[in-house]
Amino acid sequence: MEAMGVAAALGLLLLTAGGSTGDEAREAAAVRELLVRLLGPGPAAAFSVSVERSLATESGLDTYRLSGGGAGTRVQVLGSTGVAAAAGLHRYLRDFCGCHVAWSGSQLRLPQPLPAVPEELTEATPNRYRYYQNVCTQSYSFLWWDWARWEQEIDWMALNGINLALAWSGQEAIWQRVYLALGLTQAEIDEYFTGPAFLAWGRMGNLHTWSGPLPPSWHLKQLYLQHRILDRMRSFGMIPVLPAFAGHVPKALTRVFPQVNVTQMGNWGHFNCSYSCSFLLAPEDPLFPLVGSLFLRELTKEFGTDHIYGADTFNEMQPPSSEPSYLAAATAAVYQAMTAVDPDAVWLLQGWLFQHQPEFWGPAQVAAVLGAVPRGRLLVLDLFAESQPVYVRTASFQGQPFIWCMLHNFGGNHGLFGALESVNQGPTTARHFPNSTMVGTGMAPEGIGQNEVVYALMAELGWQKDPVADLGAWVTSFAARRYGVSHGDAEAAWRLLLRSVYNCSGEECRGHNHSPLVRRPSLQMVTTVWYNRSDVFEAWRLLLTATSTLASSPAFRYDLVDVTRQAVQELVSLYYEEMRTAYLKKELVPLTRAGGILAYELLPALDQVLASDCHFLLGSWLEQARQAAVSETEAHFYEQNSRYQLTLWGPEGNILDYANKQLAGLVADYYAPRWRLFTETLVESLVQGVPFQQHQFDRNAFQLEQTFVLGTRRYPSQPEGDTVDLVKKLFLKYYPRAVSF
Ligand SMILES: *[C@@H]1O[C@H](CO)[C@@H](O)[C@H](O)[C@H]1NC(C)=O
Ligand SMILES: *[C@@H]1O[C@H](CO)[C@@H](O)[C@H](O)[C@H]1NC(C)=O
Numbered sequence: 001m002e003a004m005g006v007a008a009a010l011g012l013l014l015l016t017a018g019g020s021t022g023d024e025a026r027e028a029a030a031v032r033e034l035l036v037r038l039l040g041p042g043p044a045a046a047f048s049v050s051v052e053r054s055l056a057t058e059s060g061l062d063t064y065r066l067s068g069g070g071a072g073t074r075v076q077v078l079g080s081t082g083v084a085a086a087a088g089l090h091r092y093l094r095d096f097c098g099c100h101v102a103w104s105g106s107q108l109r110l111p112q113p114l115p116a117v118p119e120e121l122t123e124a125t126p127n128r129y130r131y132y133q134n135v136c137t138q139s140y141s142f143l144w145w146d147w148a149r150w151e152q153e154i155d156w157m158a159l160n161g162i163n164l165a166l167a168w169s170g171q172e173a174i175w176q177r178v179y180l181a182l183g184l185t186q187a188e189i190d191e192y193f194t195g196p197a198f199l200a201w202g203r204m205g206n207l208h209t210w211s212g213p214l215p216p217s218w219h220l221k222q223l224y225l226q227h228r229i230l231d232r233m234r235s236f237g238m239i240p241v242l243p244a245f246a247g248h249v250p251k252a253l254t255r256v257f258p259q260v261n262v263t264q265m266g267n268w269g270h271f272n273c274s275y276s277c278s279f280l281l282a283p284e285d286p287l288f289p290l291v292g293s294l295f296l297r298e299l300t301k302e303f304g305t306d307h308i309y310g311a312d313t314f315n316e317m318q319p320p321s322s323e324p325s326y327l328a329a330a331t332a333a334v335y336q337a338m339t340a341v342d343p344d345a346v347w348l349l350q351g352w353l354f355q356h357q358p359e360f361w362g363p364a365q366v367a368a369v370l371g372a373v374p375r376g377r378l379l380v381l382d383l384f385a386e387s388q389p390v391y392v393r394t395a396s397f398q399g400q401p402f403i404w405c406m407l408h409n410f411g412g413n414h415g416l417f418g419a420l421e422s423v424n425q426g427p428t429t430a431r432h433f434p435n436s437t438m439v440g441t442g443m444a445p446e447g448i449g450q451n452e453v454v455y456a457l458m459a460e461l462g463w464q465k466d467p468v469a470d471l472g473a474w475v476t477s478f479a480a481r482r483y484g485v486s487h488g489d490a491e492a493a494w495r496l497l498l499r500s501v502y503n504c505s506g507e508e509c510r511g512h513n514h515s516p517l518v519r520r521p522s523l524q525m526v527t528t529v530w531y532n533r534s535d536v537f538e539a540w541r542l543l544l545t546a547t548s549t550l551a552s553s554p555a556f557r558y559d560l561v562d563v564t565r566q567a568v569q570e571l572v573s574l575y576y577e578e579m580r581t582a583y584l585k586k587e588l589v590p591l592t593r594a595g596g597i598l599a600y601e602l603l604p605a606l607d608q609v610l611a612s613d614c615h616f617l618l619g620s621w622l623e624q625a626r627q628a629a630v631s632e633t634e635a636h637f638y639e640q641n642s643r644y645q646l647t648l649w650g651p652e653g654n655i656l657d658y659a660n661k662q663l664a665g666l667v668a669d670y671y672a673p674r675w676r677l678f679t680e681t682l683v684e685s686l687v688q689g690v691p692f693q694q695h696q697f698d699r700n701a702f703q704l705e706q707t708f709v710l711g712t713r714r715y716p717s718q719p720e721g722d723t724v725d726l727v728k729k730l731f732l733k734y735y736p737r738a739v740s741f
């Protein structure tokens with residue numbers, strides 16, 4: 001079979017999961033309602049939206065068709081599904097109206113009358129699926145969302161053509177019913193679940209107990225949200241992926257069933273066994289299919305099903321045995337528990353395990369997992385394909401269908417970063433791989449709300465066979481749409497960012513922010529980057545030059561803050577290098593100068609700039625947490641969950657600063673005090689003539705970190721100060737320094 005043939009055949013096999021023709025009217029209505037939310041009722045009336053299944057290609061691929069527009073004529077948007085129609089609408093707004101739909105502030109100024117589509121335009125996607133989310137996005141980004149925020153996100157998903165996404169909320173409420181039915185006590189269940197901010201890892205069996213228990217109100221609220229999320233996703237014709245049983249069970253199951261065969265896994269992520277080392281049910285134990293089907297039956301009774309289920313047994317955890325027969329049995333057990341309840345079940349597996357522990361997952365081990373499920377029934381997410389694609393070394397997942405996913409972001413970190421060239425080429429290369437079984441493209445960031453340009457490109461690629469021909473031209477038009485005006489300096493700034501921070505490749509290329517700004521200081525910090533810092537400083541200057549024209553654009557102000565933030569991140573590295581050099585040479589004056597500027601001036605100035613934009617406020621993140629609570633005790637508990645996630649991650653800084661963010665409040669009260677302590681400790685060391693002791697410093701730093709986490713200070717949840725004034729002030733003071741290093 002030639003390359004496209006294999007994927008198309010598998011795509012067809014998976015098509016059974018799609019919606020039926022009877023839903024056309026419902027899907028069209030959902031897109032019309034989206035239009036009203038996006039543009040308001042007046043402008044929305046200038047569009048006519050319909051859904052016709054027959055528009056799909058012969059092999060069933062999503063298609064949209066645009067026509068009409070111009071004076072006195074409505075714009076006609078036709079889609080094979082609601083999602084396809086929404087993607088067509090987005091295409092029209094983007095390419096004909098120059099609009100931009102964005103997390104950081106949409107630009108939706110419509111030309112009047114609406115531009116005509118000169119020739120009927122029909123576009124089909126090359127793949128069955130456009131996937132969205134990572135199990136961790138649920139914890140790093142969606143954690144405290146209410147329905148209003150979810151609604152916005154599902155609109156964003158539809159406009160970007162996403163037709164497959166996790167719907168992960170509320171699963172603990174279902175598990176609670178199952179465990180109670182199995183004879184566990186409420187106290188045992190409460191002891192098992194993690195707190196809200198760490199559920200992603202509880203669900204994968206990495207953690208239990210830590211930062212829990214979940215209050216009853218949490219379960220109720222998540223059940224309510226999940227129903228609304230599912231209704232809305234389905235109304236667009238999206239396929240929500242529900243969770244299934246992967247094999248992890250609470251320890252208390254062994255109290256109720258003393259004969260049960262469980263294996264205790266090793267510890268995870270520097271957590272000890274009080275919080276990790278979860279119990280895995282043996283695949284041949286009769287309880288395996290029982291627990292698995294109890295859960296799936298209860299879940300689908302509550303929520304219905306679209307027949308695709310996610311489960312990850314060995315995510316970042318070494319299996320108890322590397323015997324292929326064991327791995328095959330463990331995999332088959334998960335699949336059989338699914339099909340016992342839903343004979344049409346397709347299993348969505350995160351392929352992260354294969355690339356995270358390549359030394360364990362040799363060819364025999366990978367083959368055991370991939371071969372344990374009938375071909376076409378295991379849908380693998382090649383999760384980090386822009387950097388370490390797994391399909392290339394597994395013969396396209398040995399014939400199982402896979403989705404080429406860009407992971408891009410770890411921990412929801414800020415920090416300008418992207419591998420745009422690799423993202424741009426990746427899906428096409430994967431499609432042309434010999435006997436490719438690629439059936440989709442996807443975005444699987446651990447956290448969202450940063451580096452929007454990367455997501456905009458990836459979303460477009462979901463509807464294209466070929467890479468964007470000229471990324472320079474593409475990013476130029478991206479900037480013009482984003483700000484609503486073409487501005488030479490702003491566009492030049494974006495081309496500089498493209499060739500530097502967004503053209504990442506090689507060793508130092510990290511989606512995870514390791515800037516000294518957000519890390520506990522030491523004398524061994526790495527400051528090398530994959531780009532020329534001058535490009536960032538020059539982009540900063542150019543954006544500032546454009547402020548007089550563009551300052552009224554919210555996305556522009558966001559970018560001005562974000563690039564200033566990045567410039568400060570670069571400056572921190574440069575001042576830190578000065579400090580280290582001075583310290584090693586035992587030169588007190590340059591040490592105090594560099595350390596003094598960094599800790600007492602630069603970071604407080606950054607905090608002020610961040611405080612001027614609603615997207616960079618610790619206060620609004622913590623306020624969301626508090627709003628999710630039904631009592632002051634709960635509000636305090638939720639806030640502490642949030643503070644832990646952003647900083648220490650575990651009780652002792654177990655995964656310290658992994659989910660670092662650069663937020664107003666966090667910079668002033670967490671990062672800056674740590675840098676002040678470091679500066680003072682080094683100065684003290686030179687003055688007293690005693691060596692710097694990293695261990696002692698770490699202990700003292702931990703005290704500061706913990707004080708922040710346990711603190712109760714309230715931070716503003718509304719922006720304060722004028723962004724442009726604050727950026728100018730910072731620029732005038734530091735730009736000369738930036739370019740003279
Ligand atoms: C795990 O660490 C916590 C502190 O973080 C401690 O209280 C607990 O005793 C430890 N448990 C084990 C099993 O070592
Ligand atoms: C328990 O499960 C393991 C792993 O599947 C298996 O090797 C072992 O034989 C089982 N033990 C018993 C007593 O059934």
Ligand SMILES: *[C@@H]1O[C@H](CO)[C@@H](O)[C@H](O)[C@H]1NC(C)=O
Pocket residue numbers: 001434435
């Ligand atoms: C592709 O599949 C065909 C038919 O199964 C096989 O003969 C051929 O060797 C495969 N090509 C590669 C490169 O694996």
Ligand SMILES: *[C@@H]1O[C@H](CO)[C@@H](O)[C@H](O)[C@H]1NC(C)=O
Pocket residue numbers: 421471472498499500503505
């Ligand atoms: C990115 O870098 C590569 C070399 O590593 C270069 O060939 C390519 O042109 C660069 N792309 C952009 C958009 O600057």
Ligand SMILES: *[C@@H]1O[C@H](CO)[C@@H](O)[C@H](O)[C@H]1NC(C)=O
Pocket residue numbers: 532533534535
């Ligand atoms: C970085 O860019 C600046 C300004 O364009 C240039 O002077 C410098 O040589 C570049 N540095 C490197 C290492 O390429």
